[in-house]
Amino acid sequence: MSTAASTPGTHSTAMRTHLCGDLGLGNAGQRVTVCGWVAHRRQHGQSLMFVDLRDHSGLLQCVVDGSVDARSEYVLRITGTVTARPEGTANPALATGEVELTDCAVEVLSVAAPPPFPLDDRADSVEESTRLTYRYLDLRRDRMQRNLRTRSAVLGALRTAFADRGFVEVETPLLMPSTPEGAREFVVPSRQFPGSFYALPQSPQLFKQLLMVGGMDRYFQLARCLRDEDLRADRQYEFTQLDLEMSFVGVDDILDVVSAAVLSAAAAAAAGSGRAVPEIERLTWHDAMNRFGVDKPDLRFGMELVELTAIFADSGFKAFAGAPVVKGIRVPGGSATHNRKALDTLTDRAKKLGAKGLVWMRVAAAGGLESPVAKFLSPAELTGIVTATAAEEGDLLLLVADEWETTCEVLGQLRNDLGRPPAGAGELRFAWVVDFPLFVGVDAATGRPKPGHHPFTRPHPDDVEKMESEPLAVRSLAYDLVLNGWELGSGSIRIHESELQQRVFGLLGISPEEAKARFGFFLTPFGYGAPPHGGFAFGIDRLVAILAGEDNIREVIAFPKTQSGLDPLTGAPTTIDERQLRELGIRVVAPAVPGPAAPTKPAGPAAPTVPAAPARPAS
Incomplete structure (x- = not known):
């Protein structure tokens, strides 16, 4: 040999x-x-x-x-x-x-103790808390190795893409003042200043805009962010986002840069897999709502919302004739998969979502419609429905009549319920959603418009004059990036002029004195010459999960928390001893109103019984 x-x-x-x-x-x-x-x-x-x-x-x-x-x-x-x-x-x-x-x-x-579960594909059926308790073993599996290496490839591609375009990587503080108008924060007590607290960053938003005031021109960061929000498949307490800001730009400049970087990352993740990486489509918020009923549309499947209002302009069916908008969706082959009980469940779901009701229609032979309301509709209306929806025998039609936004939102949720595949499955479909409303509804208590984004978002230049007269008609220069129905991130062009900023504050009921108290450290630098600027941030965990074919971001994070917020590996969160509490000037008291029982925390993995090592290496 x-x-x-x-x-x-x-x-x-x-x-x-x-x-x-x-x-x-x-x-x-x-x-x-x-x-x-x-x-x-x-x-x-x-x-x-x-x-x-x-x-x-x-x-x-x-x-x-x-x-x-x-x-x-x-x-x-x-x-x-x-x-x-x-x-x-x-x-x-x-x-x-x-x-x-x-x-x-x-x-x-x-030498090694027997593992508590098989370190192959069979571990996918093991309870998640067990996998996370022994995460160091779970990480040896092909699936986890592949996911974390995909993550590394994505991060490398993003860094290269932004560096090649003249961006400077800057690290912003992890300890910052509290800004409670956002999501719930994690706070850190100060030992040197008892009774005072830092907040952990929900995002580097304020600092990155100050970097533009500082003349950095193009900034990016792979930023660690923290939000004390309820966890779910696409959310963790701590997460990583790609954060960027640019000076002297418009919306197209930012979208072009982010598109190139994200597509480069997707190509790096797909290398050798044969998975296609398509271009990023663009649609307005109004079009997204009108066609898909949600502002983060999943473009991988059809069932788009169909406009039916004109068909019922002179209808004798009052539920349709008196409604501002009538829309419907076609569920291919849905007649066979939805018996009367299933249809009643759909109707209840629609009502819980805010609709007054739901009309269902089965498409029979020769395009005939079977429905409890068919007898109230004229032949022309029935024919019009079939033609508008392109319905075929065996399909199921679902119709909602209500205000435009309610109609869109209800059908959009039903569309996702009935047709949406898992986020990590199949093809990749990116979409930019632009021209979001600057304000969303009116606060019932104050009568003032509610902001759709943070109050530094720039209104669309074509709508500035409507701000005081028609605030809900004002669009913003804000934009979201969506992938397979998951919102990856959002951004906007910022307000850099004090006069326009005060107009927005005024509409929101924020006086100059309150603005100074809440945002003074941020607004004062803008008086020293702020460039026009805008930015964007997107979640790395969500992007990697979809690129890796996963539907839960915990599968692409090395050491995640469970959905209850616990860490089975380390036992966190844990109590702090009295000495540390005294040093920080903190006393722990029972909550005034008892909440739900805390989930039982695992004790952590037991010490393994390891076989004795051989006296000498075998050969």
């Missing part, structure tokens, strides 16, 4: 020459050294043992003469000769399936 010296691989170190997954027929005859964990061990009598050695690159079959004490998850260093597998024994499911290591010398580097 050949003992030709190995040509070291790109991951060669003092302990190994190659990664397990890098070896193939091109290495046949080479003497190599690999290191990794025992994935499987098969003993054939006393004379022969097969060890599947695993590192992050893949599996490699090693043929060992004799027997070695090498159980599951032991860490081994194996030196052997790369050899083509005997005819008929190749494994096409493995990248290394055409070769094996023979004439092996084995060194046990570390």
Whole structure:
């Protein structure tokens, strides 16, 4: 057997020459050294043992003469000769399936207790709290290795894309003053100033705008942000966002830069997968609501909202004739999948979403419509519905009549309920949503308009004159980036002139004195010459999750919290001893109104029982 010296691989170190997954027929005859964990061990009598050695690159079959004490998850260093597998024994499911290591010398580097769950695809069915308790073991699995390496590729591509376009990476503070008008904050007590607190940043918004005042021109940061909000599949307490700001720009400038960077990141994540990376579509907020019923539309499936109002202009059916707007959606093949109970459930869902009711229609043969309200509609109206919705036999039609926004929102939610695939499945469909309303509704208590974004968002130049007379008709220079129905991030062109800023504050009921008290440290620098500027921020966790084919951001975060906010690995959050509390000037008291019972926190993983190490390395 050949003992030709190995040509070291790109991951060669003092302990190994190659990664397990890098070896193939091109290495046949080479003497190599690999290191990794025992994935499987098969003993054939006393004379022969097969060890599947695993590192992050893949599996490699090693043929060992004799027997070695090498159980599951032991860490081994194996030196052997790369050899083509005997005819008929190749494994096409493995990248290394055409070769094996023979004439092996084995060194046990570390022994291991039996893992609490299998470190392969079977772990996907293990309870999440168990996986997170032993996250360091879960991370050895192919799925988690792939996800975190996809994340690394995305971060690298983003950094390169922004650096290539003249952006400067600047780190902003993690300890800042409280700005309670945003999401709920995490606060940090000050030891040196008892009774005073810092807040952890919800975003670098204020500082990045001050960087523009400081002449940085183009800033970006992979920023860690924290928000004390209820957790869900696409939200964690702490998260990473790509944050940027630019001077002397318009909306198109920012959208073009972000589009190029995001598509570069998507291409890096898709490398070798064959997954297509399409261009980013653009639509206005009004179009998104009108067609999809939501401001973060999922473009991967049809079922768009269809305008039906004109068909019922002279209808005798009062529910339709008296409504400002009538719209509908077509559910392909929905007649067969929705019995009367399911239709009643849909009707209840529509009412909970704010509709007065829901009209359903089954499409029968020859385009006929079966519905409890069909008898109240004229033949022309029934024909008009079928034509407008392009309905076919077996389809289900769902109609809502109400105010425009209510009609759109109810049908948009039903559309997502009935047709939306998991966020990480299938193709990628990006969309820019632009021209959001500057104000959203009126505060019932004050009668003043409510801001759709932060109060520094610039109104659309074509609508500035409507601010006092028709505030709800004013568009903003704000924009969102959406991927597969998930909002990745948002941004806007900012107000940089004090006069316009005060007009917005005035509409919101913020006096000059209150503005100075709340935002003085931020607004004062704008009196020293602020450039026109705008920015954007998007969530890295959400982007990576979809690019990795996941529907939960916890699967692309190395050490996440559970949905209840606990960390099963470390036991956090934990209590603090009395000495620390006294030093901080803090006393813990019971809540005035008891809330729901706190979830039981895990005690953390028990210390494993590890087999004794062999007296000497086996060989």
